Structure formats: structure tokens, C-alpha cells
Amino acid sequence: YxxxxxxxxxxxxxxxxxxxxxxxxxxxxxxxxxxxxxxxxxxxxxxxxxxxxxxxxxxxxxxxxxxxxxxxxxxxxxxxxxxxxxxxxxxxxxxxIPYSGSSMTGTKSSSDPNSSQSLTATGTSTDSAFSARNKKFDVPVSDAALKTLLWPHPGPRESLKGKISGIVIRGETGDRVVSVSSGRVVWVGPYRGFSRVVFIESENRYIYVYAGNEKTTVEVGDQVVIGAEIGRLGKDVHEGIPQLYFLVYYNGRVSLS
CATH class of the missing domain: 3.10.350.10 (LysM domain)
Structure with a gap:
């Protein structure tokens, strides 16, 4: 195992x-x-x-x-x-706790074609809670939009390539993960292979996704402000190193450029 x-x-x-x-x-x-x-x-x-x-x-x-x-x-x-x-x-x-074997990077996939364990930007996951949220926020924001944001962690960053559009940020286990915007927490929970995940919706309908938390410090319904701690960084089960997956979606079907 x-x-x-x-x-x-x-x-x-x-x-x-x-x-x-x-x-x-x-x-x-x-x-x-x-x-x-x-x-x-x-x-x-x-x-x-x-x-x-x-x-x-x-x-x-x-x-x-x-x-x-x-x-x-x-x-x-x-x-x-x-x-x-x-x-x-x-x-x-x-x-x-056996490793789930799922992937978030878009370059790996589950060995079971029916498991749909990869997190995608089109809401194809079979996980009921995640899928219900993901269908609302299925358009990733462009890299240009991401460059204007406060980052949730100060560590080294690189772009995700594949099915998911976002950023991977490396750090140390237990590091603070903070919100890049004010808004309302709309989903918190574990997701296959990504430890604990937080969704925050801003007033202008952006959805910020923070995946890879060892633990989370917010609950659904909480109102947060820019820079508020929302979790602590955990170790990626695939790579074996602490890293955060940061994704941004917009409420609509047109990607921002």
C-alpha cells in the first residue's frame, strides 16, 4: 500500500x-x-x-x-x-491511512476510469459536495488576472498545466495560508488526494480555491477579510512535499483575459 x-x-x-x-x-x-x-x-x-x-x-x-x-x-x-x-x-x-492515488495536477489521473477523482475546471468530479460547487464556478481566471492578487502564501510559485488552471505554491508544513480577498466561505472539506480544501466567494463573484491544507480554520458561512488565516499548509500526498494549490474561478462561462 x-x-x-x-x-x-x-x-x-x-x-x-x-x-x-x-x-x-x-x-x-x-x-x-x-x-x-x-x-x-x-x-x-x-x-x-x-x-x-x-x-x-x-x-x-x-x-x-x-x-x-x-x-x-x-x-x-x-x-x-x-x-x-x-x-x-x-x-x-x-x-x-492508505494513499488515495488521485491527482490534482492535470498530468496524472486515477487508474480507475470510473472514479473521476481528478479535480477539473469543468465540474466532472463525482464527489457530490465538490461537484455541486464546481458546476457554478467552471471558468478559470487567466494568469494576467492572477498576477494582480495578493498571494495566499509567500513561497515559490509555478503554473499548473493540464486540466486545471492555477498555481502551485511550495512552503513548509504548518505554514499559514491566508485569503487573498474578502468574502464568504462557501465550501470547506476534504477532497480526494488534496487534503482539506477551502472555497471563498468574493463580492464580485470570484471564487478562490485553496487546496492542500493540513487543517482549516474557517467554516462554511464565515466572512473573511484579505489576509485572514484560513488554514495551515500540509504535505502533498503525491509529491511528498508541502505545497498549496491555488485556483481562481469566475461566475460565468467566459474566461477573463
Whole structure:
């Protein structure tokens, strides 16, 4: 399995896979399988060990709600944890979060042609909540319009190419993500492969999309001002580095030039 938001640990002299499993509370067989290690006794200092992410069960959690939170398929989630839909979840239980395998860059796509897990500018996603919002805001603003904006993060930027028109901004995990405009929060939630996503609608009908947040600090209906914190940057599950996806849409079918 590939796991979301994995952590890379560099093996130190004298350390063993067993010691790492205790340190991160991950069974040895999971680490061995995930890292394709045939013989743990042959590991050398400097070896990069991938540590999968975990979810701690809290009150009210169900298998379905956890899978939805991370944007992963329920069957894949259960298989990764060797559990069934009849399994009773106890508060505090640790569950492994398998990577969803979806893409936002427009240059990658899901291996399942029926999953429609890529976020597009035309509202083709099958995710009901996201699709309902996306159909209203299906025209990307041109790069010229983007250049006039305050940026949501000061990091290095590059344009997205492919099905999605927008900007990727790199930073550090936990960095502040701020709103580039005043407006109302119209959608907040997890989306397949993009961690938590925020939609903000300005008074002039622009829709600003901030994807890749580790956590969000706003809720639907909140009114925000320019520069207000809306979330904290998380690690991209595809590239393994912290980066924000910033998209701008206009309420209509004519792209601004």
C-alpha cells in the first residue's frame, strides 16, 4: 500500500526496524512490506524508511466517515487495516491511512476510469459536495488576472498545466495560508488526494480555491477579510512535499483575459 502524508525516517547507527516500529507505533511487518525490505538485518545507517500516517479513532468516527475524511476508498481502507465493515471501532484505536492515488495536477489521473477523482475546471468530479460547487464556478481566471492578487502564501510559485488552471505554491508544513480577498466561505472539506480544501466567494463573484491544507480554520458561512488565516499548509500526498494549490474561478462561462 501507499500511505497518505508519509514520513521519511533516516536510519541511524545501531537502530533496527523493530526499534523504529516501537518509536512510531507501526508493526514491523507493515514497515517491512511498505518499504519492500526482504531482510531487516541487512539495513544500514542512512537507509530511508517510509513511515505511514495514522488516524486515531475519536468519538463518533465510523469506517465510512474516516475514509471520507481522507478521501479514500472504503474497501481499500479496510483492507489496509485488515478489518471488516462489522468491526467495532474503539476510541483511541490507530488506523493506517492508505494513499488515495488521485491527482490534482492535470498530468496524472486515477487508474480507475470510473472514479473521476481528478479535480477539473469543468465540474466532472463525482464527489457530490465538490461537484455541486464546481458546476457554478467552471471558468478559470487567466494568469494576467492572477498576477494582480495578493498571494495566499509567500513561497515559490509555478503554473499548473493540464486540466486545471492555477498555481502551485511550495512552503513548509504548518505554514499559514491566508485569503487573498474578502468574502464568504462557501465550501470547506476534504477532497480526494488534496487534503482539506477551502472555497471563498468574493463580492464580485470570484471564487478562490485553496487546496492542500493540513487543517482549516474557517467554516462554511464565515466572512473573511484579505489576509485572514484560513488554514495551515500540509504535505502533498503525491509529491511528498508541502505545497498549496491555488485556483481562481469566475461566475460565468467566459474566461477573463
Amino acid at each position: 501507499l500511505f497518505a502524508n508519509e514520513h521519511i525516517y533516516i536510519l541511524k547507527k545501531g537502530e533496527t526496524l523493530y526499534r523504529i516500529s516501537k518509536k512510531f507505533n507501526v508493526p514491523v511487518h507493515i514497515l517491512q512490506t511498505y518499504n519492500r525490505i526482504e531482510d531487516p538485518s541487512h539495513l544500514r545507517p542512512g537507509t530511508r524508511i517510509k513511515i505511514p500516517s495514522l488516524h486515531t479513532v475519536k468519538k463518533g468516527d465510523t469506517l465510512y466517515s474516516i475514509a471520507r475524511e481522507y478521501g479514500i476508498d472504503l474497501e481499500t481502507f479496510m483492507k489496509a487495516n485488515n478489518i471488516s465493515d462489522s468491526t467495532r471501532l474503539s476510541i483511541g484505536k490507530k488506523l493506517y
